[in-house]
Each structure stands twice: as C-alpha cells, then as structure tokens.
Amino acid sequence: MRVEANRRDFLRWLATTGAGLAAAGVAPALFAQEAAAAGTDVVVVLGATVVDGTDAPARPHSAVVLVGDRIAWVGPAAEVPHHAGATVVDGRGRYVVPGLWDMHAHGIDYEKLWPPMFLANGVTGIREMQGYDENRATRDKIVRGELLGPRVALASAIIDGPVSLLGPPITQVATPEEGRAAVRTALAQGSDFVKTYFYLPKDVYAAIADECRRVGLPYAGHWPYRLNQLDAAKAGQRSFEHNFGVPIHTSSRRDEILARLDATPFDPNAKRDFFNLARELDRQAAQAYDPATAERHFAGLKALDCWMSPTFAVNRVISRPADAYTQDPRLKYVSQDIIDYWADRLPLFTPVTPEQIAQQEAYFEAQLRLVGAAHRAGVGVIGGTDCLNPYVYPGFSLHDELDFLVEAGLSPRRALQAVTRDAARFLGRESTTGTVTAGKVADLVLLDANPLTDIRAVRRINTVVTAGRVLDRARLDHMLADVVTAAQQPTATANSRSVGLPVRGCC
Numbered sequence: 001m002r003v004e005a006n007r008r009d010f011l012r013w014l015a016t017t018g019a020g021l022a023a024a025g026v027a028p029a030l031f032a033q034e035a036a037a038a039g040t041d042v043v044v045v046l047g048a049t050v051v052d053g054t055d056a057p058a059r060p061h062s063a064v065v066l067v068g069d070r071i072a073w074v075g076p077a078a079e080v081p082h083h084a085g086a087t088v089v090d091g092r093g094r095y096v097v098p099g100l101w102d103m104h105a106h107g108i109d110y111e112k113l114w115p116p117m118f119l120a121n122g123v124t125g126i127r128e129m130q131g132y133d134e135n136r137a138t139r140d141k142i143v144r145g146e147l148l149g150p151r152v153a154l155a156s157a158i159i160d161g162p163v164s165l166l167g168p169p170i171t172q173v174a175t176p177e178e179g180r181a182a183v184r185t186a187l188a189q190g191s192d193f194v195k196t197y198f199y200l201p202k203d204v205y206a207a208i209a210d211e212c213r214r215v216g217l218p219y220a221g222h223w224p225y226r227l228n229q230l231d232a233a234k235a236g237q238r239s240f241e242h243n244f245g246v247p248i249h250t251s252s253r254r255d256e257i258l259a260r261l262d263a264t265p266f267d268p269n270a271k272r273d274f275f276n277l278a279r280e281l282d283r284q285a286a287q288a289y290d291p292a293t294a295e296r297h298f299a300g301l302k303a304l305d306c307w308m309s310p311t312f313a314v315n316r317v318i319s320r321p322a323d324a325y326t327q328d329p330r331l332k333y334v335s336q337d338i339i340d341y342w343a344d345r346l347p348l349f350t351p352v353t354p355e356q357i358a359q360q361e362a363y364f365e366a367q368l369r370l371v372g373a374a375h376r377a378g379v380g381v382i383g384g385t386d387c388l389n390p391y392v393y394p395g396f397s398l399h400d401e402l403d404f405l406v407e408a409g410l411s412p413r414r415a416l417q418a419v420t421r422d423a424a425r426f427l428g429r430e431s432t433t434g435t436v437t438a439g440k441v442a443d444l445v446l447l448d449a450n451p452l453t454d455i456r457a458v459r460r461i462n463t464v465v466t467a468g469r470v471l472d473r474a475r476l477d478h479m480l481a482d483v484v485t486a487a488q489q490p491t492a493t494a495n496s497r498s499v500g501l502p503v504r505g506c507c
Contacts, residue, residue: 048091104384
C-alpha cells in the first residue's frame, strides 16, 4: 500500500513539474491522474548522460522518467524525488540516446529472427521498404502488442513498370491509370508511403506522383531512370535510395549519360541489361565528379527537401568479391534458406577480376565522398541498411552504416541524428519520436560509452527501452540466443511468411 502511495506521490510531482509534457501538448495533471488510475508502470533512468538527439550539449548526471510508453520528464538526477514503486535503471557512467531507426529495411515478417535482432541492437523503428500481406500482418501484431518488435513505417507494394527486375508481390503498371490505381490500393492497405522503382515510364511516374499528392501519401524509392533526379524531386519524391544516379547527376558527363539512358529501351527479354548499363555508367561518372555540377544538384535537392538514403551497408557488400563475407560470425542469426539465396544472388553484382575489384573499391569510395559533400551542402541524409540483402543484418548492420556515415564526413553527432531526429523528421513523426524529450514515445538506448566521441559506442548497448518496455542486457542476450536457435530450425520462417514468397529485399 505504501509503495502505491509513493507512486501516486511521484506522479503528482510529475504533474507539478510537467513543463515538458505541456510543451508536447499533454496536460500534466490529467496525465498524472490517468497514469495513477491505470496503474501505469513508472521507470526512472537515473544518473546517465543524456544525448538527446538535438544539437544541445550532452547533459551528465541526468534522469529520464518514463510513464507507460511515454517520456514524462528529463532533467537533473538530483531533482528526482523518492521513487519507491518505480523501476530504476542505473544510468551512472552511461549514455542515453534516442532509439535508432533503420530507414531502409526488409523482412520484418521473419518474426522469430528480424524483430529481436533489431531490438537487441537498439533499433526501435524501421522503414520497411516493400509492403505485402505478410509484413502488414507483422506490423499489426507489433502495434497490438502481440509481438515484441520495432515500430514500422511500411511501404506500399513496390510499383514498377511493365518491365521490371522484380517479380511478385510487386505491382507492375503500364499506364497512368494503372499507376493511379496502385496508389489508391496502397492507401486502402494502410501503407505509410508509396515505394517507386527504376523502370517506371515517365507518364506513369507522373500519374503516380500526382495521385500521391491527391490522396496525401508521400512517396520515395529508387531513381526512376527516365527522369532527371531533380525533376523527380520536383514531382514529390522524398528520397533516393542507395546513391543510385547521384554520381551521374554530379558528373561532368551528366547530360551525355542521361541522354544515352533515355535513348536505351527497357528490354523485356533481357531485363537486367539496362540496370547493368546504368550501374556501369554510374561507376564511370563517379570518376568524373564535377564540383560545380554537384553544387547545383545538391542545392536543388536541399531546396526540394529531397533526402539521400545511401545504404552503405549493402553497397559495401556488393563492392567486394562474393566470398568476402562468407565467414561473417553474424551468419548464425540467419536461417539457411536466406544464406542459400544470398550465395545464389550475390554473384550477379560483385566484382571478380582484380581490375573489377579495384574499380568497385574506387566506386564505393567515391560514394562516401559524395554523401559527405551532399551533407555539407545541407542535403538531408538518413541512415538505412537494406537488410535482407546479402550479408546485411537487422540491427547489426545499422551500426556498420553509422561507421560509414562518419567515414563519409558526418560527425558522430550528425550520424546519430541521421538515424534518430532526422529519421523522425523525414517520416513526419518528429512530434512523437526521434529525441529524448518529454511527451515523446519511450524509445531509448542506454550505452556504456559516449557515441559523440566514437560512433562505435552504439555497439556497447546496456539497455533498450521500446515503447516503455525495459530490455536489460541479460534479456537482450537471451533474445539473441533465441534467434540463433530459431535460425537453426528448418521451419524458422514458415509460420511468419508464405513459404514460397519470393522476397529477399528489393535491391
């Protein structure tokens, strides 16, 4: 009884100090009354240094108070009153950061594997880049609390032209009206955004863009080969994935290459030929970087609020020989059917001869430089991995992505913001997530080292909080051990997706 009284006292203290809640549009007194009546859990992360995801300095000796699934208060630890009845997380010597977002992910419907891997690595939100029935069902389980997993911003089915590199369950459209119908279907299915792909005809792309504006759905995706990137951005495309086309659009050869691509048909009998040509020209263009052209291109992207999603994690894999990652210790977290698929598909992309290996290494290094230049020019950058593609792992590979962003020239703070504050802004969720701020959702990561001095500190995870649920190190280790066990089972994925579903990522 005394514990319950103390909890009510604690909530009353929150009500009297709830300026942060009020600023977030939450009535502190009402919040405290409702929390007390509902018996809502109270968690206090005590004594940590708060790296809140904004540009503010880190705040040592702080406390973060969570009530239910929200952050209720952030401030000096010394100001927190007696907290009997609350769960106390010892933050002394540790660093609190916002939960991370992987902004280009696939495969959340591998329910025994993907969701726990994300959470164990501090990824409390993902942008799932291809929608289909199985992952819509998984997203809904997470929302209902039936499955422990990250928040999911879910794409539509990939929309591509009548010629496509991909097969079902993508949506192929040949006319403007078919494009508009695909957008309406995406809306009816509860998609958070529309995903567009490479081979869309120009008139169909324009219809999709117009219909997205009409129904209020954002759209993002790959560079549509038939359009200049700035024209696509003017039409409304929010992001370009994988750096595809950025070397071309920042090259002294831009006009020549775009004209050649525009004059080359998409061959339904040799679907990969155009992709291979475009990728090779992109590689060549990276060696003809032109600062003036790049300056104009980046200024245009910034003015149009069109973002870059580099996915260095997957680009690094395909820039090296196919056997470069076959001894990766993280393979223990992946089921054999996925490993077999990776081994089959990866040789389509990777270099073989010494000359090709050197060329791809130079291409990757050029992409790093391009993203650094774009960032310095003010272009928004978000961090994603393209997990489910070969040797790109949920959660683990986002840590790699952060390393690459720093290598590209972002400071550790800016790299961290790319997967927290800026990810939330891109998704239109900045009022509810992305920073350690009172009133926002209780998605946090507690680190054993300072990520502002070394971004590799994001690997040193002590505790993850997802929607107010506290997962300590022992729980995270147990989750990963369960993933290893599940990955070894022949039915590891059968209960979470159609066994024959031919989806292993979009790229």
